[in-house]
Amino acid sequence: MACGEFSLIARYFDRVRHSRRDVETGIGDDCALLNVPEKQTLAISVDTLVAGNHFLPDIDPADLAYKALAVNLSDLAAVGADPAWMTLALTLPDADEGWLQAFSDSLFEQLSYYDMQLIGGDTTRGPLSMTIGIHGYVPVGRAMKRDGAKPGDWIYVTGTPGDSAAGLAILQQRLAVKDREDAAYLRQRHLRPTPRLLHGQALRNLASSAIDISDGLISDLGHILHASGCGARVDLDLLPYSDAFRRHVEKEQGVRWALSGGEDYELCFTVPELNRGALDVAIGHLGVPVTCIGQMSADVDGLHFTRDGKPVTLDMKGYDHFAAH
C-alpha cells in the first residue's frame, strides 16, 4: 500500500491513546514488537466481517466498529482472557472521511475503555470488509476450553439470550414494538452486545468448559457436547428472558430465538457441582446474572429438552436452518 489517498486513511488509525507497557513497537515498523508477561498464555482470535454478509453496507460506522471489536472480545471472554492488543486489516472502496472519522472514533473509544492498543494492520482498496485480530492473556494452565465438561456438570448462560434476535427483527421490521424503551433496549442488544470479559475472567477457576454464543445456544452448546463427549438435558422453563423480551415476543418465537437466534455474545459454560457455591460468590457482584438451564449427562446422546418436567422434541433441523438466517 503506497498510494496517497490510502496513506491518509492510515492516519486515522495511527493515534496512540493507550501506550501499553507490553508494546515495544506498535504501528509503523515492519512488525509490531510485543513482550508477553511471564506465566501468561497468549490467546488469539481472528474474525472477518464482510459487508452484505455480516453487516449491512449502510450500517452506522460507529456501531460497526463497536460490534467488530465486541465480537472478537467475546472470543477472549470465552477462554477467560484479558484483552491486550488489536490488529485491523481494513478494506475500503474509497476514502470517505466522515465514515473513517466515525469508525475510528468509535474504535478508539472502545480500545481505551478496555485498555487495549492497536498494534498494526493494513489499509487496502477493495469491497468493504475487515479482519480483526485480538490478542489477550490468560494465566498459564487456566484457559477455559470446550472439551472439559463432565457428566453431572451444570450448564449456565450469562444474561438473556434471544434479545439480539429480537433486536434484529425490530431493525428489519419483522417485529413491531411500540414501547420506545423496550424497542431501544432490544435494538442495542443486537447492535452493541457486551462481551462478557469479567464473567470469563471470574469463571476461569470455576468452569469446566465455556464458549461464547455466536450462532445460538443449540449450536454453541452443541460444540461443548461434541468436544467433551457428553450429552445434556436443558429445561426450557429455565431459559432466562429479559423483561422487554417477555413483554413483546410471543412464547414459541421466544424459545426459538433464545435457542438459535444467534449473535448473543453471552457465555455458555459448565460448572461442577463442587464449584456452584463459589460461582455464586464470584459472579454475584458483576451485575449481569447467570442462570442454570440444565445438566451434562452421560446417559443421553446430544441435546435433550424438557418442558413442564416432560421431554419435548424440537425440530432441530429447523432450528439449525433458522440459525443461518
Next chain:
Amino acid sequence: MACGEFSLIARYFDRVRHSRRDVETGIGDDCALLNVPEKQTLAISVDTLVAGNHFLPDIDPADLAYKALAVNLSDLAAVGADPAWMTLALTLPDADEGWLQAFSDSLFEQLSYYDMQLIGGDTTRGPLSMTIGIHGYVPVGRAMKRDGAKPGDWIYVTGTPGDSAAGLAILQQRLAVKDREDAAYLRQRHLRPTPRLLHGQALRNLASSAIDISDGLISDLGHILHASGCGARVDLDLLPYSDAFRRHVEKEQGVRWALSGGEDYELCFTVPELNRGALDVAIGHLGVPVTCIGQMSADVDGLHFTRDGKPVTLDMKGYDHFAAH
C-alpha cells in the same frame, strides 16, 4: 460462519502438519492458546491481499499461497525474527475445490518448510481476498528497527533488487526474453520471492537498522533515512544485478527497476564500520550475497546518488510514481 459449504472449506485448512510445542490449542476453539518462550519478544505482521489490486484473479493458487506467506515472512526477516505461527482470514466468492486444494497444499508445504503452524483464522464468502497474520520471535532487545542507522554506517542490500520487476514485465508481456532459463529465473523471482529470514537472523547482532524492500529500494531505504534522521549517498555503479537481468534489461531501465520496481522482498540494512568484518563472516555461508551500495551521511538531506564518481540527479517523483504501477 456456520453455513455448510463454508464449513467444508475450513476442512482444507484444519490439517496439522507440524504441532509446535508452543501451541497449546490451535484451530478449533474460540481462541488459539500459545506459550511464548522466555526472553523472546513476539513480532507480529499483518497484510491484506485483494484480488485485482495485489494479484490477478487468475493467478495460480499455489503461487498465490506461496507469495502471500513469503511477503509476510519478509516482514519478520526485516526485524530478525524466527517464524512461528500464522493466521489466515480467507474470503472467497465460492467453494472451488480444485482451487482450494492447490492453494492449501502450497500453503501447508511452505508452513512445513518453515516449521510454522496455522493456528486460526476465518473463512467467509465475498470477493476474493485474504488477510494473513504472521507471528515470530526475536530475542529480547535484539529486534532490528528502521530508526537505528547512524551517519557513517554502510548501506547494504541482499540479493539482486530489480529481478522481480523484470519478471513482472515478462509476465505482462512488456519485456521479451527469448532465453528460456533466464525468463524462468526472472518470472520466479517475481512469483516466488525468497524471504531473507536467515539473513535477518544473522544480522540482528550486527545491523543498526533494517527494512524489507516491498515498494522499491528508494522508497524503503527512504523509510530508514526518515526514521533515523540521516541522509545517505548511494553509488549507482554498485547496484547488484543478476546475470539474467544484466543480459536482458536495458541499462537505464535496469537502474529504474533496481531502485523502484518493488516486490523484491530483499533486505536493505545498515552496518556500522566496526561490524563489517563480522558481517562478512556471518553472511558468508548463506549463499545469497550482500552488496554494499552506499553510506549514511549527516551532511546531506535525503537520498543522493553518484555514478562514475559524480553526483547524478534522478527524477525521484517519476520513480515514486512508477513504484505505484
